[in-house]
Amino acid sequence: MKVLQERIRQDGLILSDTVLKVDSFLNHQVDTQLALEIGQEFARIFAGRPVTKVLTIEASGIQFAMAAGIALGVPFLYAKKKKAVTLSEQVYSAPVHSFTRQETYQVSLSQKYLGPGDKVIIVDDFLATGAALLGLVDIVEQAGAELVGVGCVIEKSFQEGRGLLEQRGVRVHSLARISSMSPGEINFIEDEPSVSRIKEKV
Amino acid sequence: MKVLQERIRQDGLILSDTVLKVDSFLNHQVDTQLALEIGQEFARIFAGRPVTKVLTIEASGIQFAMAAGIALGVPFLYAKKKKAVTLSEQVYSAPVHSFTRQETYQVSLSQKYLGPGDKVIIVDDFLATGAALLGLVDIVEQAGAELVGVGCVIEKSFQEGRGLLEQRGVRVHSLARISSMSPGEINFIEDEPSVSRIKEKV
16 A cells, blocks of 8 residues: 555664564554555455454554444454453453563454354454454454454564464465564555455455 | 443453453454544544644554544644564653553653644543553653543443542543453443533533
């Protein structure tokens, strides 16, 4: 997604070879117009495949799941990082290890909102180690729902997340794939064959 | 907001005199169309007053801040509940006590994204004790920004939050104000004089 790559070049802050801050426009302050365009891009990528729900995890996936839900005309769900006091009913849950925070938390989703018959896309802001997304894939499997694919806003392609998801048979579509970065320089993978294949099918 | 009150009557789960679950359409599974309408209602309420940014707190405020940002054509900000590893710069912060979870956490916002000259509306899903919203009001004051008002989706008017905010001179606008509830019954305050006054000004 060209406009996103340009925005990352312009406003992203590369703190090291692995840490990119995009909190001026994506995940602390949010450019609502860009978020809507990101949702439309996900809808375009998954066009022609029936989707009943968009799934993400709190907190920074919410704006993109909402944008995708708007574009697709479906509700979205956000899994919680700890079991809420008022979440008393049965939940699907999976452990997720956060490498950034060096802690493992439980991600949970009420069983009422996902089940067989649902066709789901999972959306998140970043794909790096894939830990959070693999937890969400677990939850979709527990629900017996069909996973249409995973859509990420930014992928650190030099980390293992995409590979781990693809090993599980998951289709991954990222709007900006970073092949390498260092302070002052960022390189994107321009071509995404899996997206082209989807487009040909439509 | 009539459509919201009807939806709460239809799909809300009243667990006790104080606990209302709306996680089938507002804050776990989200009806994206209703969320957009909520954003438009906030924009209508604050119409005629210049707003530069919408502020909320992660996680369940995000979808409504995004909807308000879309309707107003401005960015939104979400304060974080713990300092992120990559949030290395200066932050505004305030302590917030969660009565639901019985814990106190720090809410923080990068100083880069709010300052004098900003005109802010604060948005959240629930107003009950007002603790989280008072923390956000503190942050707006620390930033030297102008607080245009607070917009809440659901207000438990039998709790102290509105009173505490109004004591600080804050204008509060809630889309559904619950005067009382118990399993099987819910009563709303139908008239909101402060909203009418705003409307007359437009």
